[in-house]
Amino acid sequence: MPPLTTHELARSLHVRNEAKIVMLVADGLGGLPHDPAGLTELETARTPHLDQLAQRGVLGLSIPVKPGITPGSGPGHLALFGYDPLEYLIGRGALEATGIGFELGPNDVAVRANFCTLDATGCITDRRAGRISTEEAAPLTHRLRQVRIEGVEVFVEHVKEHRFVLVLRGEGLGGNVLDTDPQAIGVPPLAPRAADESSQATARAAAEFVSQACRLLADQSKANGVTLRGFSRRPDLPSYEELYGLRAAAIAVYPMYRGLARLAGMRVLGQPQTLAEQIDLLAAHWAEYDFFFLHYKYTDSTGEDGDFAAKVRRIEELDAMVPRIVALRPAVIIVTGDHSTPSLLRSHSWHPVPTLLVSDCCRSDDSAEFSERACLRGGLGQFEAKYLMLLALANAGRLSKFGA
Amino acid sequence: MPPLTTHELARSLHVRNEAKIVMLVADGLGGLPHDPAGLTELETARTPHLDQLAQRGVLGLSIPVKPGITPGSGPGHLALFGYDPLEYLIGRGALEATGIGFELGPNDVAVRANFCTLDATGCITDRRAGRISTEEAAPLTHRLRQVRIEGVEVFVEHVKEHRFVLVLRGEGLGGNVLDTDPQAIGVPPLAPRAADESSQATARAAAEFVSQACRLLADQSKANGVTLRGFSRRPDLPSYEELYGLRAAAIAVYPMYRGLARLAGMRVLGQPQTLAEQIDLLAAHWAEYDFFFLHYKYTDSTGEDGDFAAKVRRIEELDAMVPRIVALRPAVIIVTGDHSTPSLLRSHSWHPVPTLLVSDCCRSDDSAEFSERACLRGGLGQFEAKYLMLLALANAGRLSKFGA
Numbered sequence: 134m135p136p137l138t139t140h141e142l143a144r145s146l147h148v149r150n151e152a153k154i155v156m157l158v159a160d161g162l163g164g165l166p167h168d169p170a171g172l173t174e175l176e177t178a179r180t181p182h183l184d185q186l187a188q189r190g191v192l193g194l195s196i197p198v199k200p201g202i203t204p205g206s207g208p209g210h211l212a213l214f215g216y217d218p219l220e221y222l223i224g225r226g227a228l229e230a231t232g233i234g235f236e237l238g239p240n241d242v243a244v245r246a247n248f249c250t251l252d253a254t255g256c257i258t259d260r261r262a263g264r265i266s267t268e269e270a271a272p273l274t275h276r277l278r279q280v281r282i283e284g285v286e287v288f289v290e291h292v293k294e295h296r297f298v299l300v301l302r303g304e305g306l307g308g309n310v311l312d313t314d315p316q317a318i319g320v321p322p323l324a325p326r327a328a329d330e331s332s333q334a335t336a337r338a339a340a341e342f343v344s345q346a347c348r349l350l351a352d353q354s355k356a357n358g359v360t361l362r363g364f365s366r367r368p369d370l371p372s373y374e375e376l377y378g379l380r381a382a383a384i385a386v387y388p389m390y391r392g393l394a395r396l397a398g399m400r401v402l403g404q405p406q407t408l409a410e411q412i413d414l415l416a417a418h419w420a421e422y423d424f425f426f427l428h429y430k431y432t433d434s435t436g437e438d439g440d441f442a443a444k445v446r447r448i449e450e451l452d453a454m455v456p457r458i459v460a461l462r463p464a465v466i467i468v469t470g471d472h473s474t475p476s477l478l479r480s481h482s483w484h485p486v487p488t489l490l491v492s493d494c495c496r497s498d499d500s501a502e503f504s505e506r507a508c509l510r511g512g513l514g515q516f517e518a519k520y521l522m523l524l525a526l527a528n529a530g531r532l533s534k535f536g537a
Numbered sequence: 538m539p540p541l542t543t544h545e546l547a548r549s550l551h552v553r554n555e556a557k558i559v560m561l562v563a564d565g566l567g568g569l570p571h572d573p574a575g576l577t578e579l580e581t582a583r584t585p586h587l588d589q590l591a592q593r594g595v596l597g598l599s600i601p602v603k604p605g606i607t608p609g610s611g612p613g614h615l616a617l618f619g620y621d622p623l624e625y626l627i628g629r630g631a632l633e634a635t636g637i638g639f640e641l642g643p644n645d646v647a648v649r650a651n652f653c654t655l656d657a658t659g660c661i662t663d664r665r666a667g668r669i670s671t672e673e674a675a676p677l678t679h680r681l682r683q684v685r686i687e688g689v690e691v692f693v694e695h696v697k698e699h700r701f702v703l704v705l706r707g708e709g710l711g712g713n714v715l716d717t718d719p720q721a722i723g724v725p726p727l728a729p730r731a732a733d734e735s736s737q738a739t740a741r742a743a744a745e746f747v748s749q750a751c752r753l754l755a756d757q758s759k760a761n762g763v764t765l766r767g768f769s770r771r772p773d774l775p776s777y778e779e780l781y782g783l784r785a786a787a788i789a790v791y792p793m794y795r796g797l798a799r800l801a802g803m804r805v806l807g808q809p810q811t812l813a814e815q816i817d818l819l820a821a822h823w824a825e826y827d828f829f830f831l832h833y834k835y836t837d838s839t840g841e842d843g844d845f846a847a848k849v850r851r852i853e854e855l856d857a858m859v860p861r862i863v864a865l866r867p868a869v870i871i872v873t874g875d876h877s878t879p880s881l882l883r884s885h886s887w888h889p890v891p892t893l894l895v896s897d898c899c900r901s902d903d904s905a906e907f908s909e910r911a912c913l914r915g916g917l918g919q920f921e922a923k924y925l926m927l928l929a930l931a932n933a934g935r936l937s938k939f940g941a
Contacts, residue, residue: 169593169901198939199543200920201927202550205940218940219540228941477898481938483931484900485918509902515918 139523140376142535143215147378152464152529154379154424155415156521158213159451160206160390161433161474163486163505167441174432174441174476175487176504178448182455183489183503186466190491192500193513195521197472203483207231209471210393214426215377215522216370223396224308224365230298231392235290237367242306242335244299245363246289247314248273248356251347255321255358260314261295262356269355270294277359280345285338299342299361307332308366310339315360322360335364372398373424377526382418384411385428394426408450412457419461424525427458433481436474444476465528466491467521468503485515492528543927544780546939547619551782556868556933558783558828559819560925562617563855564610564794565837565878567890567909571845578836578845578880579891580908582852586859587872587893587907594870594895596904597917599925601876607887611635613875614797618830619781619926620774627800628712628769634702635796637694641771646710646739648703649767650693651718652677652760655751659725659762664718665699666760673759674698681763684749689742703746703765711736712770714743719764726764739768776802777828781930786822788815789832798830812854816861823865828929831862837885840878848880869932870895871925872907889919896932 164174197204198218207228208218223231226243237243248262248270262270274291281287288300309332313323325339339361350357373381375398383394383401391401402418405411411427418425429451435444458466469488472481487508498512509515513524526532568578601608602622611632612622627635630647641647652666652674666674678695685691692704713736717727729743743765754761777785779802787798787805795805806822809815815831822829833855839848862870870893877888891912902916913919917928930936 165898165900169897173900194918199546199927200917200924201929201931201936202546203931203936203938205938208940217540219542219546220538222538222541223940225941232941475898482898483928483936505900506903509916509918510914515920 139215139519140371143376143523143526146532146535147376147526148531148533149378150530152531153419154465154467154525154529155427155458155463156213156425156467156469156525157427157429157458158210159429159432159448159468159470161436161472161481162470163473163475163482163484164436164444165475165477165484167477173505174436174444175448176506178445178452180448180452180503182452182459183468184501186455186459186468186491187489187500187503187507189497190466190489191495191498191513192503192508192511193488194485194508194511194515195469195488195518196485196515197518201483203481204472205481206389206471207393210390212518213469213471213521214397215519216397217519221368221370223368225363226298226365227367229292229363230300231396232389233290233292233298234388234392235288235298235300236392236395237300238302239367240302240304240306242301242308242364242366244301244339244361246297246299247360247362248295248297249322249358249360250356251321251358257315257318257320257322257358260318260360265295265355267291267294270297273350273353273356276349277346279349280342282338282341287342295356301335301338301342303334303338305331306335306338308335308364310336310364312362313343313360314362322358325361368396370396370398374398377424377522378531379424380422381424381426382422383426383428384414385426386411387428387430390428399426408454412454415458416461432470433474436476437479439476439479441476464492464530465525467525469521486518488513488521490524490528495528543619543923544775547780547927547930550936550939551780551930552935552937553782554934556935557823558869558871558929558933559831559862559867560617560829560871560873560929561831561833561862562614563833563836563852563872563874565840565876565885566874567877567879567886567888568840568848569879569881569888571881577909578840578848579852580910582849582856584852584856584907586856586863588905590859590863590870590872590895591893591904591907591911593901594893595899595902595917596907596912596915597892598889598912598915598919599873599892599922600889600919601922605887607885608876609885610793610875611797614794616922617873617875617925618801619923620801621923625772625774627772629767630702630769631771633696633767634704635800636793637696637702638792638796639692639694639702639704640796640799641704642706643771644706644708644710646705646712646768646770648705648743648765650701650703651764651766652699652701653726653762653764654760655725655762661719661722661724661726661762664722664764669699669759671695671698674701677754677757677760680753681750683753684746686742686745691746699760705739705742705746707738707742709735710739710742712739712768714740714768716766717747717764718766726762729765743768772800774800774802778802781828781926782935783828784826785828785830786826787830787832788818789830790815791832791834794832803830812858816858819862820865836874837878840880841883843880843883845880868896868934869929871929873925890922892917892925894928894932899932
């Protein structure tokens with residue numbers, strides 16, 4: 134027999150009570166000093182409220198996937214939600230659709246599509262249609278909504294510049310179709326080819342889409358062809374309710390994180406535009422849910438901009454909101470990130486992520502502040518992020534004993 | 538679907554660049570204090586250059602296999618090279634052949650062979666032929682090279698005292714043959730018996746070898762029989778090039794480590810006799826490779842001798858060479874060991890191994906020195922050695938993001 138998985142443990146051990154859990158995810162929270170001997174963004178920021186939580190709580194460093202592995206937003210969040218990111222893979226098409234807020238259903242196949250330019254013989258002259266502007270491309274995607282395929286519902290949603298999402302909805306559409314982008318110019322796009330029996334119908338529908346799309350774009354000089362990549366179905370994640378017995382809600386500004394939460398079966402609340410509005414929503418729905426995922430984007434975007442000072446400011450803005458969360462008296466508060474985004478690197482990175490957990494029984498560790506250095510010495514040690522939900526449940530009194 | 542393995546991650550995420558990685562393995566580096574409250578060998582040694590690296594870098598303790606497991610050289614190195622030592626097993630025969638520098642091919646079965654003594658009825662009287670001296674045994678192994686087996690090429694290489702290596706080379710020889718050593722005296726050696734269909738031919742060839750060997754040794758009083766153990770084929774390891782996209786070179790004095798590196802697809806450079814010569818080779822071949830494995834034996838051999846002071850001296854000798862490596866300006870320097878060899882125990886041990894990694898983005902951890910105590914507080918935490926290569930690649934900018 135294979136060993137029990139953490140999901141099997143969670144399913145069989147969870148109990149329900151009144152204890153509420155708040156997981157505040159500061160995207161890309163972890164950082165690096167610019168001068169190797171100096172301070173990180175989090176260490177530089179003045180964070181009296183987070184420091185106070187650190188004093189009450191227990192700290193640690195979470196490893197998003199495995200040592201050395203830099204995660205994208207998808208795997209980073211799945212791990213925080215307790216799904217092994219190496220087991221639950223989100224296809225590229227499904228993630229792209231999720232990222233623009235398209236709610237994938239069980240009969241959907243999502244595809245990342247590119248506009249391209251074709252010469253008179255049908256060979257690709259530019260794989261990205263000269264990175265056509267969003268203003269020019271959006272009307273073309275609308276035009277593609279005229280495509281009709283028998284037995285298949287077609288959705289076309291613009292993303293940005295030459296990129297759009299195609300969703301094919303229909304019974305029995307497999308997600309295993311190879312990319313049509315030949316990754317070269319001077320050759321025609323490949324025909325959609327199914328990699329398994331159940332994806333034959335998908336490949337036929339995709340071919341029909343391409344054929345009609347080319348007719349609809351025939352008079353266009355900027356983009357007269359399309360390529361399709363990353364065919365994928367919605368990942369099949371067991372829900373928070375099923376795994377943890379939690380009524381879970383997500384409060385996020387950006388579509389990607391709203392979509393990821395939805396994949397885990399969370400209810401997505403409102404249309405907040407600011408952290409203050411997010412916390413308004415938290416307070417307004419406090420009685421209705423057991424678990425709240427709050428997503429804060431700007432620690433990542435400032436890191437990706439390489440703007441150390443801006444990331445520091447964004448952390449301080451986050452800190453200022455902490456008292457409003459504490460005032461709701463959750464049984465468990467977690468503050469963490471889905472990965473590090475050091476402004477030094479201007480990108481996501483593999484570095485373990487500062488993590489803080491507060492409850493009445495967390496065995497606090499004498500930490501004085503919330504920082505990478507303090508987290509390195511913290512009571513949670515270094516742990517894989519996929520275990521964080523078990524710790525959350527345990528601290529909420531929501532996990533019973535394993536074995537007698 | 539089973540979770541992605543770290544090898545699948547490495548294969549799909551690695552990118553190539555100009556960044557060079559040096560992994561300096563001080564065999565058996567970890568130690569123990571002789572007085573429990575005292576210092577280890579590494580803590581006693583004066584190591585200004587390693588301490589300087591520790592100040593720039595990040596420290597940790599690597600667990601060679603699993604907590605409590607003491608590895609041999611094979612698993613210890615496989616883990617450092619990024620192969621799960623519980624998945625990639627090197628058969629005893631293959632390891633013995635590797636240890637004497639015999640380069641195993643894909644059609645080879647390697648066997649650990651012992652000289653023994655047999656009485657007139659063919660029963661074993663001494664399983665190790667009275668630990669016959671190397672001087673007496675070597676000519677006997679040469680005599681066994683007269684054995685001829687149809688369709689099979691036979692190699693006989695002396696190891697030490699009563700031990701030699703037999704390699705059978707031929708198409709379709711399976712490696713699954715049971716030991717012929719009955720582990721008892723007063724009984725005859727067992728006949729070679731195949732444990733699977735594909736090893737039948739191997740068992741027949743082995744029986745023929747034993748029969749001819751006994752005839753060739755019939756006039757010998759010190760050793761007139763042989764037993765065969767640890768039949769095994771060369772382990773099938775994916776190469777560094779394939780896994781990591783690294784052109785890898787090994788610079789080692791001793792055949793065992795040269796052989797282990799060769800199994801991972803590294804090029805073995807020169808015939809160095811000293812660490813200084815090893816670093817000459819490193820400098821001479823600097824442009825040709827991306828990854829260099831340098832092996833330093835004497836921290837292990839002095840530990841096995843139980844000579845605390847000698848191990849301290851050997852660590853200081855290693856430290857003296859560090860500036861020559863640093864001067865080459867590798868993007869990543871790693872200093873570690875394949876296991877601990879505390880002189881207190883006079884043997885390999887399970888204790889986690891001091892490990893140091895330096896790069897421009899390693900998130901240094903305020904360590905002041907390279908020691909077991911500092912490593913315990915280090916930013917890499919305690920981690921399984923098999924993840925070290927992922928950390929090396931990440932710090933070299935050679936791993937792209939997992940998922941979008």
